[in-house]
Amino acid sequence: MERWASRLGALLALIGGAVGLGNFLRFPFQAAKWGGGAFLVPYFVALVFVALPLVWMEMALGRASRRTASLPHLLQDLAAQKGRLIGLLGLYVSLGIASYYAYLTGWTLGYSVHALLGTFRGRSLDQTVAFHSVFLRQEGWVFYLGVWLILGLVLRKGLQKGLEALSRYAIPLLFLLAVGIAVGTLLLGHTGRCDTCSVGVGLAYLYKPRWEALAQPAVWLAATAQVFFSVGVGFGMYPVYAAHAGRLNAYREGLLTVLANTVAEVGLGGLIVIPLTTAFLGLEATQARASFGMGFEVMPYVLDAWGGRLLVLAWYALLFLAAFTSLIAMAWVGLVWLAEELGGSPARWTWPLMGALALLGLPTVVGFSEGTLDLYDYWMSNLFLLLSALGFWYIFRLRPLWQVLEEESAFRMPLFLRRILLITPPAFLGALLVGSFFQPAQADWVGAFRSLIHTGRWPFSPDALPVWLGAKLFASPVNGVGFLLLLACGMSLLLLSRRART
Numbered sequence: 001m002e003r004w005a006s007r008l009g010a011l012l013a014l015i016g017g018a019v020g021l022g023n024f025l026r027f028p029f030q031a032a033k034w035g036g037g038a039f040l041v042p043y044f045v046a047l048v049f050v051a052l053p054l055v056w057m058e059m060a061l062g063r064a065s066r067r068t069a070s071l072p073h074l075l076q077d078l079a080a081q082k083g084r085l086i087g088l089l090g091l092y093v094s095l096g097i098a099s100y101y102a103y104l105t106g107w108t109l110g111y112s113v114h115a116l117l118g119t120f121r122g123r124s125l126d127q128t129v130a131f132h133s134v135f136l137r138q139e140g141w142v143f144y145l146g147v148w149l150i151l152g153l154v155l156r157k158g159l160q161k162g163l164e165a166l167s168r169y170a171i172p173l174l175f176l177l178a179v180g181i182a183v184g185t186l187l188l189g190h191t192g193r194c195d196t197c198s199v200g201v202g203l204a205y206l207y208k209p210r211w212e213a214l215a216q217p218a219v220w221l222a223a224t225a226q227v228f229f230s231v232g233v234g235f236g237m238y239p240v241y242a243a244h245a246g247r248l249n250a251y252r253e254g255l256l257t258v259l260a261n262t263v264a265e266v267g268l269g270g271l272i273v274i275p276l277t278t279a280f281l282g283l284e285a286t287q288a289r290a291s292f293g294m295g296f297e298v299m300p301y302v303l304d305a306w307g308g309r310l311l312v313l314a315w316y317a318l319l320f321l322a323a324f325t326s327l328i329a330m331a332w333v334g335l336v337w338l339a340e341e342l343g344g345s346p347a348r349w350t351w352p353l354m355g356a357l358a359l360l361g362l363p364t365v366v367g368f369s370e371g372t373l374d375l376y377d378y379w380m381s382n383l384f385l386l387l388s389a390l391g392f393w394y395i396f397r398l399r400p401l402w403q404v405l406e407e408e409s410a411f412r413m414p415l416f417l418r419r420i421l422l423i424t425p426p427a428f429l430g431a432l433l434v435g436s437f438f439q440p441a442q443a444d445w446v447g448a449f450r451s452l453i454h455t456g457r458w459p460f461s462p463d464a465l466p467v468w469l470g471a472k473l474f475a476s477p478v479n480g481v482g483f484l485l486l487l488a489c490g491m492s493l494l495l496l497s498r499r500a501r502t
């Protein structure tokens with residue numbers, strides 16, 4: 001089993017796997033939507049009592065096995081059949097998310113190329129927004145395949161010359177670009193384009209606390225979900241990366257990874273998109289367009305108006321590095337399992353895995369306008385990612401591994417903290433899972449319980465998992481094909497695992 005060449009390389013790879021598009025594109029709009037500065041209260045509560053403990057627990061799972069880096073195998077060493085099944089679940093999550101995350105990564109790659117070519121120069125806002133639709137129809141699939149090609153070339157080089165070498169350059173460059181754009185945004189001030197065209201107005205919109213929001217359960221669920229998704233627990237990166245280390249201070253490296261992720265999200269992601277778009281479009285226009293897609297529909301216009309094509313290139317290069325280093329972590333989890341399960345080196349299985357994942361994610365490219373990408377994301381993230389994280393917690397709880405964490409560190413977790421940190425992750429994740437199934441109309445949990453008491457009916461939101469999934473499956477044939485491919489992926493993992501065991 002190949003090991004990391006250095007602790008620094010391992011740490012940078014961990015940070016790269018954790019920091020992704022959600023830090024720069026999802027966080028600002030979640031914070032603005034759910035209470036502004038008040039959103040940060042449940043955010044940091046979830047960070048301390050959910051994300052950080054789960055990172056440590058997952059790394060302990062990887063450190064407990066000294067013979068393998070395959071997720072199902074290392075969990076099987078700890079809990080036999082249960083461990084193998086939970087490992088396969090984590091593997092399924094990693095590969096399923098990678099299949100469509102590559103499409104989003106392709107957006108960042110394509111926009112980087114267009115920024116370099118000067119495509120966005122002189123375009124109006126409407127033209128820039130319209131370009132995104134044209135790009136997805138005509139070029140999205142090209143860059144989708146390009147991402148798989150680049151990913152395969154890097155993965156074939158192995159752990160040290162591929163993942164670690166990439167992380168040593170990509171992660172410092174990512175943070176350098178993010179800091180540069182964030183500092184420039186803070187210095188921009190008022191542009192004079194409209195009354196509310198000011199960075200200060202955007203920062204106030206994003207960070208001004210609306211304390212009454214803390215009384216809403218939906219705010220706590222949204223904050224926990226944001227932390228959970230952005231830190232990257234549940235898909236197997238932490239156990240697998242930890243298993244590759246010769247020695248690893250999991251307490252320290254886990255804390256540093258979470259801190260770097262938080263800096264990227266709260267300290268940098270929050271300072272760029274909403275304040276910058278507000279400075280050029282005004283608060284009303286920003287509020288009207290606020291969504292994940294603003295990073296592609298509006299930001300090229302804003303950045304070009306501010307600093308030209310080099311600034312546009314810097315933004316999309318930053319997003320590409322964030323997306324690609326997360327994608328490579330997901331793919332590596334699958335590649336190591338294939339190599340250990342079926343024999344041979346990871347390089348031998350690189351292109352078969354790239355081809356299988358490209359096929360699995362193809363419906364998201366073909367059926368983007370029908371919501372196939374949303375179907376994949378909702379199915380994997382709102383259901384199986386949560387179940388996988390709960391499974392990792394269960395194995396840690398079944399075999400308390402605090403001693404494994406303490407063997408390579410100088411820190412001993414106090415007993416009362418151990419008890420607290422064993423209770424809080426399943427409580428928060430269980431609430432997220434219940435929230436996915438029973439999300440009420442208008443996110444009004446208090447009103448929903450009142451309705452249940454007085455009428456005996458629960459007012460389901462259209463976004464509640466059973467309602468949403470039922471409607472989405474029959475919305476388009478492409479959605480149905482994509483869903484069948486996701487199911488086939490899970491069955492294939494089970495069959496391959498059983499075949500190898502016999």
